[in-house]
Amino acid sequence: QVQLQQSGPGLVKPSQTLSLTCAISGDSVSTNNAAWNWIRQSPSRGLEWLGRTYYRSKWYNDYAVSVKSRITINPDTSKNQFSLQLNSVTPEDTAVYYCARDRRATFDNWGQGTLVTVSS
């Protein structure tokens, strides 16, 4: 079965870059049948979809407008994983971050979640 394993720091200083990685087992980041997403959850924002990467003969990305100027999601085919980078973070970016697989825009597999706190 598909498993997603997240890794990355739980504490980031304001104005710095948040970086997380999601390792995939049981599927391929290059599959034509799914997309690979980052979603976050906080008490103030609830569940918020951030963006995704997917392969359909070439690589594509979709990003939420709220973070579009600060976010990059990249696949790593050599390690079968994908990553999130969120630049210029503020305390409002404090949240639990999840990676998730979607098939037809429905999230059927999720990572375990990573609490990221933005604080000096």
Added chain:
Amino acid sequence: DIQMTQSPSSVSASIGDRVTITCRASQGISSWLAWYQQKPGKAPKLLIYAASSLHSGVPSRFSGSGSGTDFTLTINSLQPEDFATYYCQRADSFPFTFGPGTKVDFK
């Protein structure tokens, strides 16, 4: 962007009760709707996709209905493991907005 709302925000119920949760989209999304269950400290789990299709391994006491702007999640004969928060999510196009959630707790 399309907004998703849910009602009620919380419901108190007993074992064996039937629980109904409503989700409304601010514009029509056909049947492009999913439902998730989340327990404290855990990632959400997919229950229903395409408004009414049961995800693999999900008990048949869960069911979904609706299309357009109004959708319903029903839990028949509530079990102890069903006490959780439930979210709907539009799946027609990005941004894939979630509803604010409905917490089902013990009466």
